[in-house]
Amino acid sequence: xxxxxxPASERIVRSSSDLTIERVRLRExxxxxxxxxxxxxxxxxxxxTPHLARAQASNPYADPDDIALLVGRSGRNCAAYxxxxxxxxxxxxxxxxxxxxxxxxxxxxxxxxxxxxxLLAAALAEPIDFLSTGNSDAAERSFRRAGLRELGPxxxxxxxxxxxxxxxxxxxxxxxxxxxxxxxxxVVPEFTLSRPTGRGKLIxxxxxxxxxxxxxxxxxxxxxxxxxxxxxxxHWTVRCPWVDADGCAPPENYRFAMVxxxxxxxxxxxxxxxxxxxxxxxxxxxxTQNNLLMLKLLDYCFDRDAQATAGxxxxxxxxxxxxxxxxxxDVCAAPLRPLLSCGSVEHKRQRGxxxxxxxxxxxxxxxxxxxxxxxxxxxxxxx
Ligand SMILES: CC(C)(COP(=O)(O)OP(=O)(O)OC[C@H]1O[C@@H](n2cnc3c(N)ncnc32)[C@H](O)[C@@H]1OP(=O)(O)O)[C@@H](O)C(=O)NCCC(=O)NCCS
Numbered sequence: 001x002x003x004x005x006x007p008a009s010e011r012i013v014r015s016s017s018d019l020t021i022e023r024v025r026l027r028e029x030x031x032x033x034x035x036x037x038x039x040x041x042x043x044x045x046x047x048x049t050p051h052l053a054r055a056q057a058s059n060p061y062a063d064p065d066d067i068a069l070l071v072g073r074s075g076r077n078c079a080a081y082x083x084x085x086x087x088x089x090x091x092x093x094x095x096x097x098x099x100x101x102x103x104x105x106x107x108x109x110x111x112x113x114x115x116x117x118x119l120l121a122a123a124l125a126e127p128i129d130f131l132s133t134g135n136s137d138a139a140e141r142s143f144r145r146a147g148l149r150e151l152g153p154x155x156x157x158x159x160x161x162x163x164x165x166x167x168x169x170x171x172x173x174x175x176x177x178x179x180x181x182x183x184x185x186x187v188v189p190e191f192t193l194s195r196p197t198g199r200g201k202l203i204x205x206x207x208x209x210x211x212x213x214x215x216x217x218x219x220x221x222x223x224x225x226x227x228x229x230x231x232x233x234x235h236w237t238v239r240c241p242w243v244d245a246d247g248c249a250p251p252e253n254y255r256f257a258m259v260x261x262x263x264x265x266x267x268x269x270x271x272x273x274x275x276x277x278x279x280x281x282x283x284x285x286x287x288t289q290n291n292l293l294m295l296k297l298l299d300y301c302f303d304r305d306a307q308a309t310a311g312x313x314x315x316x317x318x319x320x321x322x323x324x325x326x327x328x329x330d331v332c333a334a335p336l337r338p339l340l341s342c343g344s345v346e347h348k349r350q351r352g353x354x355x356x357x358x359x360x361x362x363x364x365x366x367x368x369x370x371x372x373x374x375x376x377x378x379x380x381x382x383x
Contacts, residue, residue, distance in 0.1 A: 013122060014122055018074060018113070019072045019074055020074075021070055021072050021073075021122050022070070023067045023122070024067070024068055024071065025065055025066065026059075026065070026067075026068040029048070030050065030054055030057050032048075032053070033046075033048045033050045033052070034050045037251065040078070042251075042252070044077055044078065044253060045078050045079075045081075045107030045253050046078065046251060046253050047071045047078045047103075048069055048083060049251055049257065051250070052103070052242055054240070055240035055241075056068055056083070056102075058239075058240050059233075060233055061087055061097070061232075066084070067084055067099075067126060068084055068085075069103075070084075070119050070122050072115050072118060078107055079106065079110040080105065080110060080118070080119050081103065081104070081107075081119065082101060082104040082116075082119040082120065082122075083104070084100070084102070084123065084130075086100075087099070087100055087227055087228075087233075088227065088228040088229075088230075089225075089371070090225065090228040091224075091367050092225070094363075095228070096364070097363075098128075098131050099123075099126075099128040099129065099130055099131070100377075100378040101123070101130065101131070101378075103255075103379075104119070104120070117142055117145070117146060120142060120143075124356050126358070129356075129358045129363060129364035129365075130148075130356040130358070131356075131364070131378065132378065133154070133351055133353045133354075133378040134351055134378055134379070135351075135352065140352065143354040144354075148355060149354070149357075150353065150354055151353045151371065151373075152350075152352050152353040152373055153351055153353075154350060154352075154353070154373040154375070154377070155329070155330040155348065155349070155350045156329045156349050156350070156351070157327070157330055157333040157346050158325060158346070159325055159327075159328075159333065159336075159340065159345070160325045160344060160345045160346075161324060161325055161341065161344050162341040162342065162343030162344045162345075163322070163341075184293060185264055185288075188266060188268070188317065189320060190205045191316055192273060193270070193309070193313055195304075195309070196312060200273070201273040201274075202270040202271065202273060202279050202313075203272075204270045204316075205268065205271075206267065207267050207269050207281075209267070210231045210235065210281055211278065213269075213278035214231055214269065214278070214280075214281045215230070217278070217280060217281075217302075217303060218230065218301045221301055224372075225367045225372065226374070227371060227373075227377050227378075229374075234283050234298070234299045237265060237283065237298065237299075237376070237381045238265040238283060240382075241263060241264070241285075242382040242383060243263040243382070243383065244257065244258065244259045245260045245262050245287075260287045260288060261288045261289055261290075261291075262288045263285070263287040264286055266283070266284055266286070267281060267283050268281060268282050268313065269281045270282075270309075279302060279303050280301050280303055280306065280310075281301060281302075282297060282298070282299070282300035282301075282314070283298040283300070284296060284297060284298060285381075286321070286323070292324040292325065293318075293321065293322070293324050294327060295314055295317060295321075295323045295326055295327070296328070296375070297310055297314045297327065297328040297329070298376050298381050299374075300313075307329075307331045307334075307335065308335035308336075310328075311328055311332035311334075311336045312335070312336065314326055314328055314332070315339060329374070329375050333346070353378075355368060
C-alpha cells in the first residue's frame with residue numbers, strides 16, 4: 001500500500017471523490033517539505049523539496065500567511081502540485097503584490113485527468129493577481145483553456161560565442177590542460193570596461209553584497225510600472241540558488257529538480273575609473289552543462305547607457321572566464337552585435353506571460369499592458 005502523507009484537515013480547501021486539495025502557507029512550508037520528503041517513498045512524487053522550500057521561505061516579498069503551495073492528493077499520494085511565489089508590482093509610487101506560479105506539475109501516473117487544471121482553478125479562486133512565465137507548451141495549453149490573459153512576449157537571446165582560433169586549437173590538442181568550466185568560475189578577476197559611448201572607463205569588481213549606492217540608483221532609474229526586484233530580492237536570488245550543482249544529486253522524485261555540473265550567481269559593481277564614482281551593477285548566473293559555460297544576465301542598473309553597458313560587461317566577463325555563451329534580453333544583446341567575433345551564433349527566444357486578476361479592478365488588471373518586462377520576472381532568475 002502506498003504510504004505517503006495524509007492531508008492535515010485544516011489545510012484542505014477542496015475535496016472530491018478522487019482529489020483532495022490542500023494549501024500550505026509559507027510559515028509551514030519548510031516543515032511541510034521536510035516532513036513530506038521523509039515520509040514519501042522514493043517511487044512517489046514530492047510536491048516540493050526541502051531545499052526549494054527553504055529558498056522560498058527567504059523571499060523578502062513573502063508574508064508568513066501567503067499560500068506557498070497547493071497539493072492535490074489522490075488518497076495519500078501527491079498527484080499534482082502548484083507553487084506560488086510572491087513578488088512586487090510597482091506602479092509609480094505604489095507597490096502591489098503579485099503571485100507567480102512556480103513548480104506546477106502532475107505526478108507520473110496521474111496525467112490526463114485534469115488534476116493540474118484543478119489545482120490551477122484553486123489558485124485562481126484565491127484573491128491574488130496570478131502570473132506565470134517561462135512556461136512549458138503543456139502549461140501554455142492549460143492556461144489558454146482556463147481563459148488566462150496574456151501579456152508580452154519578452155524577447156531575449158542565447159548567443160554561442162566563437163572562441164579565438166588559438167583557444168580552439170589548443171582545446172583540441174590538450175583538453176586536459178584547460179581548466180574545467182566550474183574552476184573558471186571560482187574567482188572573477190577585476191576588469192576594465194569602456195563606456196559604450198567611447199568616453200570613460202569603468203572598473204568592475206565582484207562583491208558579495210550590493211552597496212547603498214546600488215539601492216539608490218535602482219530606485220532612481222526604475223520604470224514606472226514594473227515587476228520590481230529591489231536589492232533585497234537580488235540578494236535573495238544570489239544567496240538562495242535553486243539549482244543543485246557540484247556533484248549534489250537532487251531527489252529523483254521531484255519533477256523540477258535542476259542539476260548542473262556547476263552553478264553560481266554573482267554580483268559585479270562598477271565604478272568610474274577616473275572619478276571613483278559608483279556607476280552601476282549587474283547580477284549574473286553562470287552555469288555549466290556538458291562542459292559549456294553559459295552566463296546569464298540577471299538584474300542590472302547603470303548610471304547611463306544601461307542596456308549597452310550591461311551587455312558589454314557580460315561579454316567581457318564571458319571572455320575573461322572563457323565562457324561559451326550568453327543569455328540576455330534583446331535590448332542588451334543588440335548593442336553587442338558589432339563586438340561579437342564572426343562565427344558566433346545567436347538564437348532568438350521569447351517568453352510569454354499568462355495572468356489572471358484577483359479582481360476586476362485589481363492592480364495588475366489596471367496596468368498589465370504597461371509593465372516593463374525583464375529576464376528575471378517570475379521564478380526564472382533562479383534557473
Ligand atoms: C502543465 C500541467 C501541470 C497541466 O496539467 P493538466 O492540464 O491537468 O494536464 P494533464 O495532462 O494532467 O491533464 C489534461 C488532459 O487530461 C484530459 N482530461 C481528462 N479528464 C479531464 C478532466 N476531468 N478535466 C480536464 N481535463 C481532463 C484533458 O483532455 C487533457 O488532455 P489534452 O491536454 O491532451 O487535451 C501538466 O500537463 C504537467 O504536469 N506537465 C508536465 C510538467 C509541466 O510542463 N509543468 C509546467 C511547467 S511551466
